[in-house]
Amino acid sequence: MRDLPRPHLQIRGRRIAHLHVMQSRAAGAVRDLSMPPDPTPSARLDLLRFLERVQVRDLERTRDWIAVEEQLLAASAERRPAPAPPAWLVEHGIGAGRPAVRVHTGDCWDTRTRCKPATRDAARRALAEGIPACPHRRPDTALGVID
Known part of the structure; x- marks a missing residue:
């Protein structure tokens, strides 16, 4: 199975690893907030399934918006212009x-x-x-x- 490309940050042409460090203001300590350096294939698959669900939901919402716009266009096309006033x-x-x-x-x-x-x-x-x-x-x- 081929590895999927991993997301990365690029700043001024340098590739930066997935390590996010946050300093605590109170204690001045450093915490590591990153994911494990090499997630297991099942964890990557779970993340991809999650992404798929989000994108399917977005696609359904977009299709709903398109359906509403089509209904509005159909309704406006059915409307007839007001009749001319009588002479x-x-x-x-x-x-x-x-x-x-x-x-x-x-x-x-x-x-x-x-x-x-x-x-x-x-x-x-x-x-x-x-x-x-x-x-x-x-x-x-x-x-x-x-x-």
Whole structure:
């Protein structure tokens, strides 16, 4: 069986062994914190198995992140853009019958929550029936219906 390369430190071109020395501040003593100089093959195998578990976990986490991003992209692709605002609106009054009160253009700033979209023909018909036009955007002029 071929030996795997052992990790080492390199400082200014010199190879430094695995010996880490730490000085105790209180006693001034020196402790050896390194691994045995020549770990047994089973110890090296245990370390490699540990490294494998860590890398598999990292790979699974990365794949989870990729799956989440793919779901977000799919969800954003399914979203449709907002529909274009209607060209014409008919404002309805308050009450049970809610008769039409005013005709607006689709981009009028004076519309309220009681407005419903209308086709060009429905807006022209409402104006012809005597429903007043909005005084701000003058849909009657835009539709060519002038009293």
